[in-house]
Amino acid sequence: MGEVSMLFPADKKPPLHMMYKFIFQLLAVWLITLQALAQSDMIKAKTDIRFTIKNAGLNVEGTFGEAKTTIRFDEQNPEFAAFAAVVTVGSINTGIRARDRHLLKEDYFHAAQYPDIQMKSRKISRKDSQHWEGEFDLTIRGITKTLTIPFTYRKTAEGTLFSAQFSLNRLDFQVGTSNWLMGDEVKVRVRIEH
Structure with missing residues (x-):
């Protein structure tokens, strides 16, 4: 979660819904990449x-x-x-x-x-x-x-x-x-x- 926290001031934690959104986006990119790699071979x-x-x-x-x-x-x-x-x-x-x-x-x-x-x-x-x-x-x-x-x-x-x-x-x-x-x-x- 360190990368997520860097998007916000050090004394403030990101809102929970923003953390979930960020994690979901990372997962989506990861799945799309895996699918592309799987199809490429x-x-x-x-x-x-x-x-x-x-x-x-x-x-x-x-x-x-x-x-x-x-x-x-x-x-x-x-x-x-x-x-x-x-x-x-x-x-x-x-x-x-x-x-x-x-x-x-x-x-x-x-x-x-x-x-x-x-x-x-x-x-x-x-x-x-x-x-x-x-x-x-x-x-x-x-x-x-x-x-x-x-x-x-x-x-x-x-x-x-x-x-x-x-x-x-x-x-x-x-x-x-x-x-x-x-x-x-x-x-x-x-x-x-x-």
């Missing part, structure tokens, strides 16, 4: 996204070719880990161009209004030396759901590799409607190298 990563869905009884596989992923990860301090990804919906590829164009229309991804799929971590926790778990906010068509996703982490000759497999229900995000032709469950596989 996010590293861009190479991302591979693949998915599988049943269509007319057959497994249809596809990919999203454009994804911008940033990672902050220190295995010794998982509480500070952060993952953020933006996937371009228009980069979908199921091997049939006409089908891809149909999936971009309003009744499915509605890419004209929602051009991106976004994913952001809320919490990362360690299970063992290679196995981890994260809570992620996934946003598709402007609808956000929180998913718990297990993933693995290992060091490679080129850097590090994160791998995850999980399932989601496309109807939770209003991607299409329920019908006998297309399954509701989508299996997703993600690999991130950095």
